[in-house]
Amino acid sequence: HAEDGSQLWLRYTRVPANEAALRTVACRVNDPVAYMAVEELQHYWRRGDVTLVIDKSWSGQQTGGYAIQSRRNKTVISAGSSAGLLYGAYHLLRLQQLQTDIQGLNIVEKPSYALRMLNHWDNLDGTVERGYAGHSLWKWSELPQKISPRYREYARANASVGINAVVLNNVNAAPLILRSDYLGKVKALADIFRPYGIKVFLSINFSSPKLLGQLRDSDPFNPEVVKWWEKKAAEIYGLIPDFGGFLVKANSEGQPGPQDYGRTHAEGANMLASALKPFRGLVMWRAFVYNPSAEDRAKQAYQEFVPLDGKFSDNVIVQIKNGPIDFQPREPFNPLFGAMPKTNQMVEFQITQEYLGFSNHLVYLAPLFKETLDAQTYTRPLHATVAGITQHGPYPQLSAIAGVANIGADRNWCGHHFAQANWYAFGRLAWNAALSSSSIAKEWLSATFSPDPDLVDPLSDLMIASREAAVNYMMPLGLHHLFAFEHHYGPEPWGDMPGGRPDWMPWYYHNADSIAVGFDRTSSGSNAVAQYHSPLREQFANIATCPESYLLWFHRVPWTYRMKNGRSLWDNLCYSYQQGVDQVRHFQQVWDSVEGKIDAQRFKGVQSKLKVQARDAVWWRDACLLYFQTFAKMPLPADLERPV
Numbered sequence: 001h002a003e004d005g006s007q008l009w010l011r012y013t014r015v016p017a018n019e020a021a022l023r024t025v026a027c028r029v030n031d032p033v034a035y036m037a038v039e040e041l042q043h044y045w046r047r048g049d050v051t052l053v054i055d056k057s058w059s060g061q062q063t064g065g066y067a068i069q070s071r072r073n074k075t076v077i078s079a080g081s082s083a084g085l086l087y088g089a090y091h092l093l094r095l096q097q098l099q100t101d102i103q104g105l106n107i108v109e110k111p112s113y114a115l116r117m118l119n120h121w122d123n124l125d126g127t128v129e130r131g132y133a134g135h136s137l138w139k140w141s142e143l144p145q146k147i148s149p150r151y152r153e154y155a156r157a158n159a160s161v162g163i164n165a166v167v168l169n170n171v172n173a174a175p176l177i178l179r180s181d182y183l184g185k186v187k188a189l190a191d192i193f194r195p196y197g198i199k200v201f202l203s204i205n206f207s208s209p210k211l212l213g214q215l216r217d218s219d220p221f222n223p224e225v226v227k228w229w230e231k232k233a234a235e236i237y238g239l240i241p242d243f244g245g246f247l248v249k250a251n252s253e254g255q256p257g258p259q260d261y262g263r264t265h266a267e268g269a270n271m272l273a274s275a276l277k278p279f280r281g282l283v284m285w286r287a288f289v290y291n292p293s294a295e296d297r298a299k300q301a302y303q304e305f306v307p308l309d310g311k312f313s314d315n316v317i318v319q320i321k322n323g324p325i326d327f328q329p330r331e332p333f334n335p336l337f338g339a340m341p342k343t344n345q346m347v348e349f350q351i352t353q354e355y356l357g358f359s360n361h362l363v364y365l366a367p368l369f370k371e372t373l374d375a376q377t378y379t380r381p382l383h384a385t386v387a388g389i390t391q392h393g394p395y396p397q398l399s400a401i402a403g404v405a406n407i408g409a410d411r412n413w414c415g416h417h418f419a420q421a422n423w424y425a426f427g428r429l430a431w432n433a434a435l436s437s438s439s440i441a442k443e444w445l446s447a448t449f450s451p452d453p454d455l456v457d458p459l460s461d462l463m464i465a466s467r468e469a470a471v472n473y474m475m476p477l478g479l480h481h482l483f484a485f486e487h488h489y490g491p492e493p494w495g496d497m498p499g500g501r502p503d504w505m506p507w508y509y510h511n512a513d514s515i516a517v518g519f520d521r522t523s524s525g526s527n528a529v530a531q532y533h534s535p536l537r538e539q540f541a542n543i544a545t546c547p548e549s550y551l552l553w554f555h556r557v558p559w560t561y562r563m564k565n566g567r568s569l570w571d572n573l574c575y576s577y578q579q580g581v582d583q584v585r586h587f588q589q590v591w592d593s594v595e596g597k598i599d600a601q602r603f604k605g606v607q608s609k610l611k612v613q614a615r616d617a618v619w620w621r622d623a624c625l626l627y628f629q630t631f632a633k634m635p636l637p638a639d640l641e642r643p644v
């Protein structure tokens with residue numbers, strides 16, 4: 001087998017027929033998902049008899065919980081649903097792969113979230129917005145007649161980590177996706193995903209009634225529009241009875257929405273929600289809204305959505321990016337979390353590395369995801385972390401979490417072998433938000449490369465450090481949005497465009513001049529701190545108690561300001577950038593030290609990507625420091641490496 005990475009973490013070896021004959025996999029449940037569980041075990045499980053049973057007393061019925069127990073001579077997987085049996089089967093195979101002892105197993109697993117979703121930003125022309133692993137996996141022009149074998153492999157990989165919902169198309173949605181011929185293509189994919197326990201959702205364009213249905217407008221209060229959506233919903237469910245629902249980006253970055261007709265987000269969302277309700281469909285309504293105005297961009301989603309709390313139907317979930325700006329290397333959590341107690345909220349992470357070096361940089365994202373999930377909002381006495389808020393909303397059976405997919409048509413699926421770990425980690429955290437970043441990294445490394453501790457230990461350390469390294473060489477100390485215009489790959493802190501939107505310009509965020517740098521979000525500035533609940537509000541507002549990792553996010557700070565280590569802000573900035581560069585160079589050494597422990601093909605692939613990353617880290621350091629030096633007018637610390 002060529003070691004091109006196409007097998008992902010699913011490197012089970014097939015049990016030979018003579019060995020398979022010595023053990024039984026027994027299951028009386030007769031549906032395609034349970035059948036899939038049996039098939040996977042029959043093909044790959046080599047450690048004795050297994051029985052799979054449905055146990056109706058199991059409480060995690062809706063969402064796929066399961067138990068695994070060792071009994072006398074066999075292993076029993078019990079679950080409330082066939083999906084649970086399938087997840088139990090993958091759990092067993094994972095234990096086998098990690099060479100874990102299977103005597104005396106007594107495992108009970110319940111997912112943290114009912115819906116564990118990937119959002120594909122895939123366009124119908126085959127391109128992917130912010131996709132760095134080639135073209136879209138979906139071959140719209142070939143569907144539904146021609147079915148790529150990769151659709152099944154994709155579904156299997158998702159199921160193996162518990163992902164059970166996928167949005168197929170970009171949130172910047174083409175109306176065409178709802179045309180009948182496209183729905184036939186969507187049905188073909190839904191049919192392939194179903195035995196893996198995966199539901200299909202679609203992003204919709206709010207103007208579809210007008211653009212596709214030739215109606216006069218798409219006003220949610222127009223009865224013709226309401227009827228159009230009801231008919232469309234019936235058509236979809238006629239083809240796909242378990243269709244999940246709609247994801248909507250409305251009145252955001254030029255997309256149409258209810259505000260075009262003077263209606264609110266809630267009025268728009270509820271109109272769609274009632275069209276889907278008879279079929280138990282859901283609406284995921286995004287809160288990523290901001291306009292070029294005098295108001296701080298970081299405050300706008302909260303301002304628009306908090307007044308709508310309690311106005312959304314019970315089958316609407318408000319989908320909120322982890323931070324208040326936009327998937328930056330580091331952001332504080334979005335203050336909307338916990339600020340709408342009567343509304344179901346879900347978090348949207350970005351697995352694809354739009355702002356993290358595309359598929360060139362090794363940046364393991366579990367620590368970033370955990371930072372948000374574990375963040376304490378203080379908005380209520382219990383379950384007040386972001387994970388708690390999103391798991392224990394007013395309708396907990398609708399709890400959900402989404403990640404913007406990093407998957408494309410590349411042989412290794414994600415462009416960088418280590419980007420596969422981000423897909424994996426998202427799935428594992430969606431299943432169990434309490435898992436640690438390092439246990440997930442170890443699991444993934446063992447399954448993907450080898451369980452050899454001489455490989456797993458150094459590489460998991462490397463993975464854990466990689467996110468902080470990226471913050472250091474790109475945007476330390478709370479800096480944000482210094483990216484090059486449009487493509488967001490390299491640095492362009494000086495970027496400016498006469499007449500361009502200020503909220504897309506780096507200076508809007510860094511505010512550097514000869515005295516200071518940073519965004520004043522305290523009461524002397526935009527007062528975004530007030531959107532956080534006490535005591536965070538006070539903690540962030542006070543420069544002495546604000547975590548230094550968020551310093552320039554919340555404060556405009558003099559270059560000469562003394563930081564906790566006694567050095568000036570300027571010196572700290574210099575050393576942080578240098579540290580990022582040093583960290584990547586260290587990653588290169590660590591990687592070189594595992595040569596021979598893994599196949600040459602993947603070894604070389606990652607080695608050459610690390611070279612690019614090291615070069616880029618130097619580029620970031622030099623670009624940002626030389627630019628900021630034109631304001632600070634202070635020398636680089638004497639022991640700092642000179643710019644190249």
Ligand code: GCW
Nearest residue numbers: 121129130171172249288326
């Ligand atoms: O960060 C921005 C991206 C856009 C994206 C948008 C969004 C899908 O640059 O490419 O559009 O966020 O999340 O809607």
